[in-house]
Amino acid sequence: MRNLNCKNCGGIMIYDVSSMTAHCRFCGTSYVLDHKDTDYFKTFYKQMVESSKDEDRKIRNDSLWENADVISFTTNDGQVIELKYLHSYTDKCADVYVTRRNIAFHFRKGMNDKAEHFRKMVSALDYPSADTRSLADFFPRVTGAFMLDDDTSLIVINKREEEYPLRLFGKLGGRHIAWIISRLENLCCVLEYNAVVHPEIDPDTVYINPNNHTACLYCNWWSVQQRNTRGDNGQLLTTADNLKGLRTTARSLLETEEVTPDTPKALLDFIGSEPRFDAYEDFAYWDEMLIKAFGERKFIKMDTEDSDVYGKQGNT
Numbered sequence: 001m002r003n004l005n006c007k008n009c010g011g012i013m014i015y016d017v018s019s020m021t022a023h024c025r026f027c028g029t030s031y032v033l034d035h036k037d038t039d040y041f042k043t044f045y046k047q048m049v050e051s052s053k054d055e056d057r058k059i060r061n062d063s064l065w066e067n068a069d070v071i072s073f074t075t076n077d078g079q080v081i082e083l084k085y086l087h088s089y090t091d092k093c094a095d096v097y098v099t100r101r102n103i104a105f106h107f108r109k110g111m112n113d114k115a116e117h118f119r120k121m122v123s124a125l126d127y128p129s130a131d132t133r134s135l136a137d138f139f140p141r142v143t144g145a146f147m148l149d150d151d152t153s154l155i156v157i158n159k160r161e162e163e164y165p166l167r168l169f170g171k172l173g174g175r176h177i178a179w180i181i182s183r184l185e186n187l188c189c190v191l192e193y194n195a196v197v198h199p200e201i202d203p204d205t206v207y208i209n210p211n212n213h214t215a216c217l218y219c220n221w222w223s224v225q226q227r228n229t230r231g232d233n234g235q236l237l238t239t240a241d242n243l244k245g246l247r248t249t250a251r252s253l254l255e256t257e258e259v260t261p262d263t264p265k266a267l268l269d270f271i272g273s274e275p276r277f278d279a280y281e282d283f284a285y286w287d288e289m290l291i292k293a294f295g296e297r298k299f300i301k302m303d304t305e306d307s308d309v310y311g312k313q314g315n316t
Ligand SMILES: [Zn+2]
Pocket: 006, 007, 008, 009, 010, 011, 024, 025, 026, 027, 028, 029
């Protein structure tokens, strides 16, 4: 996927096709896209969604990677690390590269303490003993940490091949937003269990696998803090910040905030609601709203349109 560099700081910008802008996560600059750019990305998003269809999935996945770029790094002991990546952008602490089975964070000069913090928060994560779903699969696992020849650091985490940043799927139908909310509520319960707050739950830090309907919270663990401590901007971080991040992520996926058959009022009401007392209560509240919105849950494919996703109770 092609990159657009920030005119202010040179960082790699993130595209927000629906608002026809690109923005720089590093310095905050925004840039208005022309139609050529938005058309390019709409085509790309379509390709992402189609790559999740069963038939020819492998071929489609391979074709996604045909135009991938390569970047290389040299470690302080002379080892060369080469990464082939599909998507990249510049974040506040690091440049991020999404490769086929990894995500690499190249921390900026002077940001090595952020790299350390990332590793520390990830390695401290604990899971409920009754966990039968291998919740650890949905959080980062650091597989490599390197000091580079210019004194910066590189951290590499695992991802599965079919997991991509939520951002790359563009806008989604309400039923897809619903399963993503369910998964994010689950992840917020793990954050709650660990008494930590991730203040940057958003379409760039959340990765989804559209084939098996899983969502992972992989990025920006340098911003994660213990609950009721102060974040980078000096604000006290609370449980509600996790649940607000969940809601703004869901809102960013909506095609429209109008009530439609695919975006029922109960879904919009939930997205617009204040977080409940904690993640467990919030999850229970979401379950209620989910039934109101779509009835009993059924599993659907990413490319399935409005029909037959969730059967309304008594209506099937
Ligand atoms: Zn910038």
